[in-house]
Amino acid sequence: MPTQRFFNLKEEKRRAIVRAAVHEFSRVPYSVASINQIIKEADISRGSFYTYFEDKDDLLQYLVSGFREKCREQVYAQLELNQGDLFETACAMMEQIMDAGNESRGAELYRNALTELNPVTQSRMMGIKGFLYEDEVYCQFIHGLYERIDSARYPVGSEAQLACLVEIILVLVIKAVTMFYMGAADRERIMEVTRRQMYILKNGALSGNMPEESPAVRLDRRPEKKEISYER
Structure with a gap:
């Protein structure tokens, strides 16, 4: 800073x-x-x-610090709307970012940044400066989440464990938003695939209740490549 x-x-x-x-x-x-x-x-x-x-x-x-602060406030608000469901909150935030992304001020900046940076720098952009639980601001964010999640449905045990879970969720969120900005797939496909990934994370890969892939979701389909000029 x-x-x-x-x-x-x-x-x-x-x-x-x-x-x-x-x-x-x-x-x-x-x-x-x-x-x-x-x-x-x-x-x-x-x-x-x-x-x-x-x-x-x-x-x-x-x-992008203002964007991060706004996202944190919206996460807390979405948690209340979704009755403490962390995974539904993550999906709701993705939809908000995608819906507003192409129209919001600085959309090109976020697009150019997210589509090129490595995962470490992308995480730092989202406010995670240290690994997992090493950044004070991030710890405060986790504390706020811990107080708002439905502990009966998600007994994560401790704030440190919640930080690990949020780290994984953020990887999925950043990946989905990046794919959207890159035009790698349309919004509906990205949301459907990400929701299935969230479902697996929420219920466990070994639960025996993994969702079937929708016929409409073609993971092997590649988007048409477009040439982009960055000349002034």
């Missing part, structure tokens, strides 16, 4: 840096995004940039 020196800048300069970063991360995939382009557009030196942020990963995390 930004250093105090960044927050000490005048608001106009901070906004200029943010605008330049959003423009660059929205214009091209994360691996192609250029710090040189950002500092040129923001009219700052390269040396100054590194006194504000560690690297472009640090900058990207700052840009």
Whole structure:
């Protein structure tokens, strides 16, 4: 996250840096995004940039921090709506993100970031800075979940065990949202497959009650490839 020196800048300069970063991360995939382009557009030196942020990963995390906070609030709200069902909440959140994704501000930024980053960096984007239970903010999020889930239906035992379960659920959620942004499959197929995966996770792979694959879900079908230009 930004250093105090960044927050000490005048608001106009901070906004200029943010605008330049959003423009660059929205214009091209994360691996192609250029710090040189950002500092040129923001009219700052390269040396100054590194006194504000560690690297472009640090900058990207700052840009999506508001998105993460909003997601956490919506997760808690969805848990109440779904009567403490963690798995239904995860599916509801995926649908919300997919429905709003193509229309929300910064959609191109999220698409470019999620479709290229490795799982570790994707998790950091979602606010998981440490492995499992090592990040204070993530621990607070888990504590909030633990207080809201239906413990009678999901006796996870401890917050540490819940953190392990949430980590697995997040992998499925991030994968589904990434596939949606990439256009790897349509929304209905992605949701149907992910719901079956959630069902298996919820009930156990060895329960003997695994769902049959719907004939409408063709996992071996490949989408038509599309060429995308990132030229200005």
